[in-house]
Every structure is written in structure tokens, then in C-alpha cells.
Amino acid sequence: MTLSRKPLKGMRELTPGEKRIEDYIIKRLRVAGAAYGFEEYETPVLEPLDLFLAKSGNELAVKQSYNFTDKGGRKLIMRPELTPSLARMVAASGELIYPVKWMSFPVCYRYEKPQRGRAREFMQFNLDILGVDGLEAELEVFLVLKRIMNSLNASPGQYVIRYSSRRLASEILESCGMTEEEIAQAFAVIDKKDKIKPDEWEELVRKTIKDERNADTIISFTSCSDPDAPWLAEAAGGSKAYVEIVRFRGMLKDAGILEAQFEACVVRGLDYYTGIVFEVMDSGGINRRAICGGGRYDNLVGMFGGQKVTGVGFGLGLLTLELFLETYGLIPDGISGKHPADIFLAVYSDEERTFAVNLAEKLRDFGVSVEIDITGKNLSKQFKIADRKSIGYIAVIGPEEVASGRITIKNMSSGTKTECEISGIPQILADKNLCGEAN
């Protein structure tokens, strides 16, 4: 039998070069979160199906998920998102110090057709603030997002943080006399607005929302791109949610988050959002899928029988973020090809091997990454390996080096050779950084 050489469609397989790009992104996400005091946690990939049925709804938990029954008869799901597990973990922790500020890098699973920016197995970055009712939590989450994009060299014109308020939308739809069920239906339709053409979407609204006045309201509301829009000010002015969104706009301005933009049509797909909702989008429109989506949720842990805990959080797709960075040429050149070794030690013959191995160990003790020949091939073949791996420095360990204890280090890009004692090697390799050479 010949086995397939391909991973399953939509699965996450990364060569070292691809992994270095992902690590470049992960590092910046982690540093951005830590700058605000967020702490990392982890939850299982395998969860009881019930947890997601209760939290994520049928569509996500059943239709779009990998779920199965295990050997012990348990109905399991491979998590399609993280939030229900976070809620469970918070409910189980008696001793948490609020505000809880947590982040995680879950790998999640959805049984959907793989497309650009959408895989069946994907890594997310999740970040949540729990236990704070005020907009200060939303503001901090927006600051984290801005810092993430900044640290990845994205400029404000390339992306936008679009936000709205589910409460504001609910208020307006309620004031038309729409029932809770009709409002949920309306949200589902609004969520499709940017995914299809404008006229197709309007048709969909009128088809889904039978009452013409209600359909008009939805169309008028979702076209507002400013809390001051006359239609909106008239429809909602003075209401609690309206006052909140105007205040939030002011806070964003004070904090210098000019990338944030009110868009009434933002509602986000997940059922548990109740307040401010937001998403990060490519402003150029090349990447249509949100880089990040989030919002405020109330009472996320209530289902576990605990006290009420509100929160604000987001999930950010590493794949959509990477596509965005690629689009704007923001992935630094040479990351994927950068080999970890600082120096390659070529070994002249087996006679010098013990000396060379012990030298390599000493250098590693000094924090130098050393790749030493282990093939036993001739020197020219060893040089070829070092060259193909793009290792910046090379040194040959032969009889002379063993006898004298002096090593000649060759800089592979400039061709410069430097002879030194063994103890001087780390300094030479460190100097390359000071001189701004390849690292």
C-alpha cells in the first residue's frame, strides 16, 4: 500500500520556514498581550458536545464541527472556538482575581469547505477581560488590537477596527415592535451584509423580514457609519445604548485610536454577544474575511450555576492575519529562510571529531547555536550543506586547529576570515549583531 503524502484537506501543516512566519506573528501577539498584563492559559481540544451546544448554538456545534462518540460513549466535539471552554474554566475557578485578563492560542476545528483564509484546523489568538462592566475594558481591548497591528508594521490606512453595539441594534429593532426571535433573525441577516453584493443583500433583507417598515429600518440603520447620522440620532438619540456608543467614540478619540470606525452593520456571528461588538478588517478590501472578531458578553458563566461574570474578548485568526500581512508585504524578508544555527563546524576527519564535538558544546554553553557535521562526508560536501542551510559562519576543525587551539571563522556573506582562540568565538559571532549583519 502506498500512503498519501498529503495531509487531510484544510489541516495545518507547517514546514520550518512556514513555522518561522507563524512564530513571528505569535511572538508579537504574545508580547502585545503581556504589555497589558494578560496571562496565558490553555483548555482542551476535546470537549463535551453539550458545552458547545449550549454556548455556540446548533449551527457551529453540530453542522460545522468535528463531533463523535468516544469508546466510552461520550459525545465529544473538537472545539470550533474557545469561549465556551473559557467560561467553563472561569466557572470552575473559585479563587480568581478580577479583572481576569487572559489570553490563549487555541487550535480550533471546523468542518467547513476550506477557502482562502478559512481552514478546517486553525490557530486563533483569544484575549478576554472578565469582570469589568465599564467601557474601559472595551477600550483596553482596542488598545491591544492597535498595538498588535503596530507591532506587525501595519499602518492605520491598511486596516480598520469597525465597531457597533448589539444593544443599540436591539433597542432600535425592539422599538419597531420586533420580537426577540425576529431580532435574532435580523442579526443573522445583518451579519451577511458585507459578504454579498449590496443589492443582493437588500433583496435578502426584504425576503427574510416580511414587514416592510421593519426591513426599511434594518436597511437605514445598517447604513449608518457615524453615531451622529441623522437617521440614527433621531431613531435612538438619548437611549442608553446610544449614549454608550457616543461615549465610547469619545474614549477612542482620547486614546488616539483613530483606526476605529463606527459601522452600525457590525453585529458579529456569535450568539452570546450583548454589547459593543467589533472586528478588524483589511481596509483595502482584498481580504474580505475579518482578521479578528469580538465583543462584550454578559453572564457567560451563568449556565454553570455560578455568579454572573461579564466580559469583553476577541478571537483573531492567525491565518487571516498572515494573509493580510502578505497582501501588504509586511512579512519581513528572509524570515522563512533563516536557519537557527549561528555557525557551522566542519569536521576535517574522524580524528578531530571528539575535539570538535566538545568545542561545539562549549560554544553552546555560551549561547551560540552550532550545527556541527554529523555526516562524516568530505569537507566540500560539508560546505555545501552549510551553504544550502544559509548558516552565516563556518569554521573547519582540522589537525592544525586541534594542535593550536586557534580557530578560523569565515563570514559566509562577506568572505572575511577571522582567526581567534576558542574563547573569542562567541564575541565574533555577537559582533555580527552589533554590526547589523544577518541575524
Added chain:
Amino acid sequence: MTLSRKPLKGMRELTPGEKRIEDYIIKRLRVAGAAYGFEEYETPVLEPLDLFLAKSGNELAVKQSYNFTDKGGRKLIMRPELTPSLARMVAASGELIYPVKWMSFPVCYRYEKPQRGRAREFMQFNLDILGVDGLEAELEVFLVLKRIMNSLNASPGQYVIRYSSRRLASEILESCGMTEEEIAQAFAVIDKKDKIKPDEWEELVRKTIKDERNADTIISFTSCSDPDAPWLAEAAGGSKAYVEIVRFRGMLKDAGILEAQFEACVVRGLDYYTGIVFEVMDSGGINRRAICGGGRYDNLVGMFGGQKVTGVGFGLGLLTLELFLETYGLIPDGISGKHPADIFLAVYSDEERTFAVNLAEKLRDFGVSVEIDITGKNLSKQFKIADRKSIGYIAVIGPEEVASGRITIKNMSSGTKTECEISGIPQILADKNLCGEAN
């Protein structure tokens, strides 16, 4: 419905404190691998069941695994180990530069009864060298293991790297006239040697291996703890595998790996090992499960119809390693309680919030991790939060600070207060490190 607050039994759920301990370990594993030029890669959790049936055998792939049929009728498995996926990936990559030196941190799944050191969902550290036939590859892998244990402050007396040779064992069993099937059976029995009591094991050998002379051979062979043991020297002396193991012992000595010890009974459980096999064990015997197991495999990618690629590699369980470190008190105090924030900014009232938020942002730009109050509670409640989170420094932003631009930083452990300009804050926080204060 009230949902369960517990994750499924045997699943991996880590609070921030637990995650910090895991991160402490992961970082040292990663640094040790990188010191030798190993590069990180990733493969999917979900794989075709066929791949593991072919590589890992029925026991692991069917009985001890989570496997199911997806909505598209595909028979899938949640990987119980990494190596088959590595083999597939290598077979698919046309352009690899040998020797390939790769490492990964896969989360793996086994449907087994959870016990001390054994979970159903667990993270491994895998490290492999591909494309090198000589023992120089084995030696490098042993050096990595020694460096890992060193970097975790384990002393040589606390652990042992036990090794043997499957080829040597095979030669000896073949020379008794045992068939391939009987040898496989013998390996399975030998693998149980350290898992049950000596007399129970001997009974098991005699029950499984019907031929008395063959059973005697197995018992004599597996009692050898030195290649020079008279029984072994007589039984195998001069054979290819015997010469190899003696040579390897010399190489280990030359490289100063005194923690390595020959134990003929080491065979490791996985079918694909063909040469040197090894494991890292707690020498104190408190942790009976191997911290790490590995060996040489030939022709791992042959099943994909590609050219022959040999390799040496290991899988190291992070859970067993953590238990070992705990046993010897090697997890540094305070890691789990260490909050990421360097300083807590208390906000006197909403009047100072914009100033405080912008100050926090400036500090973060300098690389300082800042937790700022977002609760709007009174100062004494804010202090309590900072204290409970064990944040080392605190500063209050009130009307005076806003007016003067001068901030007073309080060191929470010493009680010392320092007043400075905003631009001086990072220096004060950096000095704490120079002085060896809490970090």
C-alpha cells in the same frame, strides 16, 4: 441545564500559573534544540487513520486512539504520536537539505486510563535527525538530552539515559533460531521488564516464550548492564551490532555523557525502531514512566514510495518531565505566581483616566508591561487588586501627577518610593532587574 465545570478526564487544561510552569519547560526544550540547529515544524492533530495503522500498529492506532468517521466518510485519527506524520511530511518535501534536524511540540491523544504521568491529551517534545546513518546522529541526540536536563538543573545522579540496541537484541534472538514473529513477541515481553516485579516478569517470559532455552536467553540478555558482561561478550562478541554498541559507548565517554548507561533490556515499545534505542528515566525510581523514549529507525518514509531515509529521534512527555522536576524540587519557586505586569497604574478618578491611559501606552512602547485600573473602583480597592496579583510596582495617577508630570513609583516588596519624570520610569523598573529584585 447546568453544565459540568470540569474538563473531560485526562484532558489538558492549564490555568495561567500552570501554563507558566509548562512555558518554563517548553522554553528550555526549544533553546536546547535550537543550540544544535534544530528547526521547528508542525503537523495536523487530525490524520487519516490509515497512516497510523501502517506506522504505529493496531494497538496504538485502533485500541488506544480517538478515531472516528467524519461527515465526509473519512476514517480519521487524533494523532497518538508524531512520527508517522513527520515521515509523511518528509516524503512529501522534495527539496529538503539533509541532514534534516527538526523538532516539534505536538499535542497528542490516547484513549487510555489516565494515571500519574499519563493523560489522554498530552504535549510531547519531538526531535529527529534524518538522513544520517552514522552514530554521530545518536550522539547528538544524547547531547541534546543532556543539555535539556542540565538547563532544567537536573543533576546527573537524578536521571539516567538508558540505551541498548534493537539490532543487537535481534541478532541474539535470531542466533537462537527465533522467527521474526517470535522476536516481535520477545520485544513486547522485554518492554514490560521494568513495569512489573522481577519474578512476575520472569514468569511472563516463560509463559510467552515456550522454548525454555529461548526464554533463558532472553532473561540472560536482558540482565546485562554492560557491553562487556561475560554472557553478552560470548553471545554476541564481534557481531556488527555488538561492535556498534561498544563503539557508541566510547563515543559517549569521549563526549562526557556520563549519564548514559547500557541496559540490554531497553527495547522501547514502537515497532519502527531498528537500531540504538534509548530512554530517560528518573534514577531514583519515584517516577517509573520514561521521561523520554527514542531510537533509530530505518526507511521510515519507504511506505510513501520515496527514497530510503533513516533517522534517529525521540518523543519526550512534558507531563512526565514536569513530574520528575517536581519530585526533585527543580521547578523554581514563584514561577506559577509570577504576574506578567511590571507595574500597576492606579487611577485616582475618571478625570485622570485619559492621562493615565496615554501614560500606560508610552510605558508599553518602552517595553514595560503595565496593568492599569479598568474597574473605576476606589484607590484602596485598586491597591488590593494590584497586591493580590503580586505586581511588583505601583503608581497612583491623580490630579497632582497630571499637573506636574512627575510620578511616584512604589516598590511593593521594599516599600521604597521613587519620584521621577515619566521618561525615567522604564529605568527605575529596569534597575530592579540589575539589583536582582523580583522578576
